[in-house]
Amino acid sequence: MSSLHEIEKTLTSIWMQRQPVESAQSLSCLLEADQFDADGARLYARLIGYGHEDVLTSIYPYCAQLLGNSWEKLVKKYVSLFPPDHFHLNSSARRFPQFLNEHCTDLLEKRAYLAELADYEWLEMELLEVDTAVSVTERTPLSDPEAFVSLGPVLNPTLAVRTYKYPIQKIVDLLDEGKGSRKKFAPEKSHVAMYRDPFSHRVRIVELDDNAQVLLSEAAVSSYGQLAKRCVELNPERNPQSSVTDLIELIEQFHEINLFVGDRKVGK
Amino acid sequence: MPDFLDTKKRLPNLGIGLGLRRELATETLESESRIDWLELVPENYMGLGGACRERLESARNKFPLVTHGINLSIGSTDDLNSEYLSKLKKLLDLIDAPWFSDHLCFTSCDGIYMHDLLPLPRSKEAIKLIAEKVKRVQETIGRPFLLENISYYMNVPGCEMNDSQFLAEVAEKADCGLLLDVNNVYVNSLNHGFDPYQYLDQIPLERTVQIHVAGHKQGSEYVIDTHGSAVVEPVFELLQYVLERVEAKGVMLERDQNFPEFEEILLEVDRIRAISDAAAQVRHSGMPPRAASAIKQFERKAAPAGRKDLAEVKHARVLSA
Numbered sequence: 001m002s003s004l005h006e007i008e009k010t011l012t013s014i015w016m017q018r019q020p021v022e023s024a025q026s027l028s029c030l031l032e033a034d035q036f037d038a039d040g041a042r043l044y045a046r047l048i049g050y051g052h053e054d055v056l057t058s059i060y061p062y063c064a065q066l067l068g069n070s071w072e073k074l075v076k077k078y079v080s081l082f083p084p085d086h087f088h089l090n091s092s093a094r095r096f097p098q099f100l101n102e103h104c105t106d107l108l109e110k111r112a113y114l115a116e117l118a119d120y121e122w123l124e125m126e127l128l129e130v131d132t133a134v135s136v137t138e139r140t141p142l143s144d145p146e147a148f149v150s151l152g153p154v155l156n157p158t159l160a161v162r163t164y165k166y167p168i169q170k171i172v173d174l175l176d177e178g179k180g181s182r183k184k185f186a187p188e189k190s191h192v193a194m195y196r197d198p199f200s201h202r203v204r205i206v207e208l209d210d211n212a213q214v215l216l217s218e219a220a221v222s223s224y225g226q227l228a229k230r231c232v233e234l235n236p237e238r239n240p241q242s243s244v245t246d247l248i249e250l251i252e253q254f255h256e257i258n259l260f261v262g263d264r265k266v267g268k
Numbered sequence: 269m270p271d272f273l274d275t276k277k278r279l280p281n282l283g284i285g286l287g288l289r290r291e292l293a294t295e296t297l298e299s300e301s302r303i304d305w306l307e308l309v310p311e312n313y314m315g316l317g318g319a320c321r322e323r324l325e326s327a328r329n330k331f332p333l334v335t336h337g338i339n340l341s342i343g344s345t346d347d348l349n350s351e352y353l354s355k356l357k358k359l360l361d362l363i364d365a366p367w368f369s370d371h372l373c374f375t376s377c378d379g380i381y382m383h384d385l386l387p388l389p390r391s392k393e394a395i396k397l398i399a400e401k402v403k404r405v406q407e408t409i410g411r412p413f414l415l416e417n418i419s420y421y422m423n424v425p426g427c428e429m430n431d432s433q434f435l436a437e438v439a440e441k442a443d444c445g446l447l448l449d450v451n452n453v454y455v456n457s458l459n460h461g462f463d464p465y466q467y468l469d470q471i472p473l474e475r476t477v478q479i480h481v482a483g484h485k486q487g488s489e490y491v492i493d494t495h496g497s498a499v500v501e502p503v504f505e506l507l508q509y510v511l512e513r514v515e516a517k518g519v520m521l522e523r524d525q526n527f528p529e530f531e532e533i534l535l536e537v538d539r540i541r542a543i544s545d546a547a548a549q550v551r552h553s554g555m556p557p558r559a560a561s562a563i564k565q566f567e568r569k570a571a572p573a574g575r576k577d578l579a580e581v582k583h584a585r586v587l588s589a
């Protein structure tokens with residue numbers, strides 16, 4: 001008699017389409033060849049397959065849009081190489097960017113930005129769900145010179161900054177407008193900041209230029225004054241006064257959109 | 269008397285509830301006057317923040333909550349997932365659930381999660397394994413646990429007994445409660461050709477703590493448990509049949525897709541309440557409950573179903589939030 005494990009293993013292989021329905025005949029609990037409910041097994045395989053495609057499509061809508069008819073086949077290949085390994089449903093889509101990088105070189109030859117686009121889409125998903133509480137605290141106006149040197153920003157704890165080789169946000173914007181699916185994109189370094197808004201719980205996405213990216217990467221350990229100094233250094237050809245004015249505007253904007261969520265005292 | 273029946277006596281009577289779904293959350297949370305309690309899918313909240321966390325907080329401030337899990341995978345030969353159990357325990361402690369439930373099925377094998385409720389070989393070996401796992405789950409979580417009868421669309425190899433015998437033996441050996449889904453009983457009776465009343469007579473109904481009521485859809489090959497249409501009369505009749513015989517501590521409507529106006533859902537909740545009240549009167553009056561033969565005959569109808577019907581099932585079973 002087949003053991004419970006043998007039966008579950010065989011059914012799993014068939015339902016996950018890792019083995020053909022005929023492989024069930026190896027089970028010794030099947031006395032006659034026609035005893036196996038092949039139609040039922042195919043039905044479950046279809047249901048499970050649709051489920052995977054649904055999850056992948058809901059998490060990677062831009063990749064799905066770009067790939068059109070070949071999307072379904074790609075999802076099947078992904079699931080066969082990276083079967084879901086976690087009880088959290090969305091987590092079954094976690095390794096899709098890795099899959100593109102490691103197993104889809106032909107696809108990346110045509111659309112080299114695809115793996116970065118997938119990383120962008122997964123990051124958005126991750127930040128939507130991450131179990132990090134975000135609280136916004138009151139702040140002191142930067143017009144107070146004492147505050148300018150003794151305080152620095154508190155970053156939204158869900159913040160993640162990515163530097164991509166391709167202009168991912170531009171590609172996403174074009175896809176949103178229904179354009180860009182046939183376009184070729186040349187490499188163009190871009191920085192994207194993503195975080196979850198503490199009030200709407202939606203993920204907000206901000207494109208950063210090179211200087212803003214540097215300033216943001218140092219913001220967690222700097223005072224507002226130190227950031228101003230750094231900003232002047234980063235723009236040696238500019239009038240320092242205008243650089244500082246721009247920085248103050250940027251800081252105010254970051255507070256307004258809850259990328260910064262308060263002030264912190266800076267120790268000497 | 270088995271320990272679980274003692275435990276059942278001490279459980280609160282929650283009344284008539286609804287599944288907490290993301291799409292219906294706003295209306296649901298405003299309907300305290302017509303809904304007594306909510307059931308939630310723990311996987312949609314365990315270890316998650318943001319909007320999920322906020323919805324959970326709002327729900328817990330207004331309603332008693334219980335969880336109904338997908339991925340405990342109680343029938344799998346894989347060991348219990350300790351990360352899953354510890355996250356589930358944390359959630360159950362937070363909402364102080366009077367009980368929690370999952371399905372009599374398996375969802376994973378050798379570490380692969382299929383994210384679907386998959387039928388088990390109904391064997392002695394499976395019963396032994398499940399009884400041991402249920403005991404460990406109840407010990408770890410420290411709250412009463414219920415198993416739900418699933419709907420299934422395949423004859424699994426290795427079965428040594430019928431569905432009702434399997435459910436009965438599991439519940440008794442594991443000494444756990446039942447979450448009886450009367451729609452699943454009805455759907456299975458149509459798909460696999462058995463008498464749903466006989467099924468109910470063969471399982472330890474007295475272990476029923478919670479009941480699910482839902483709608484289904486006729487597919488080309490099978491009647492599918494979609495949770496996406498109105499509840500049909502034969503399912504209400506099965507509900508009445510059960511409630512005239514035993515007390516359940518909570519009865520609820522599962523509606524996971526193809527949402528109608530919310531008032532339509534509330535009217536179904538009202539209907540369940542009316543049936544539950546009438547049945548309680550029968551129980552308390554000492555009058556004999558209606559016999560199955562007095563109830564309208566059920567019949568199998570077939571209508572074509574396309575791929576979409578099947579895809580919907582998946583949504584109903586797994587993606588509901």
Ligand SMILES: [Fe+2]
Binds near residue numbers: 416449452480522
């Ligand atoms: Fe159910």
